[in-house]
Amino acid sequence: MNRIPFGVSQFDSLVGGGSPPGSVVLLAGDAGAGAREFAYTSAMMNALGHANSTLFDLHYGAVDSRATLPRAVHYISFTASSREIHAEVTHTIDEELVSPAFEAVRFEDLSTEYFQLSPIPHDWYVERRRTIADLGRSHDRRDILEALGEYLTKHASDNLVVIDSLTDLVSLPDEQVDWHEIPMLLKGMKKASQSWNGLILVLLDQESLTSTQIGELMGATDGTISFEWERGGNERARTMFVREFRGVLSRIEEEDIIRFEIEIQDDGLDISNVRKIR
Secondary structure: OEEEOOOHHHHHHHOOOOOOOEEOOOOOOOOOOHHHHHHHHHHHHHHHHHHHHHHHOOOOOOOOOEEEEOOOEEEEEOOOHHHHHHHHHHOEEEEHHHHHHHHHEEEEEEEHHHHHOOOOHHHHHOOOOHHHHHHHOOOOOOOOOOOHHHHHHHOOOOOEEEEEEEHHOOOOOOOOOOOHHHHHHHHHHHHHHHHHEEEEEEEEHHHHHHHHHHHHHOOOOOEEEEEEEEOOOEEEEEEEEEEEEOOHHHHHHHHHHEEEEEEEEEEEEEEEEEEOOO
């Protein structure tokens, strides 16, 4: 496996088919600027490739000869159930694509571990549909970072994993997760990912952090894709650009590409314009 598709077809074609396997990539953006939509598109398109090849070929196209779809797609959330995520994804991507793709995504809801030490009532975050075994697990008092680490160890190999979102961990009180544990978590993830040989996408709302903190997180990952709002005249446009990223940034520089303008279509995030250095 030389590349793993991000799931955004035009972007994949510009970077040699996708991401180098074994990468941890930060999707950092302003609210609504496209980071979340990129993650949704990546998860749904890669899953659709397994669930419905006809729809995949129609909306994504052919996978680059240098790339291979991940064996499976996993989506980890700290605060939302799969039902809630389904509702959010359908605001971005057409239901016709989401329905088959969603069945192929494996969701892990870590709400129990996330909220267990908070004053939030237990029945607010533990769904009644959960099994007795699941409820029993909620009394184990697993640390949230421990729970995340265990899941990645079991499921990250050869797979695409979306972590939604790092901002939730940053917002926890220091007695639960100290800030310095978060860059350390990413550094450990980056090291382990080299043997897992998959692709891990980590969502981050950069507006909630200082530039120093963002720099620490960027330095702890293999690459960062940033999403920002850009104003031109009376309109605002979503833009995306790649920061340091081994095996990807060099290809973009060869093409003299500096920034991508993006749009949200019925089949997810798409590149509407590619700007080149003049």
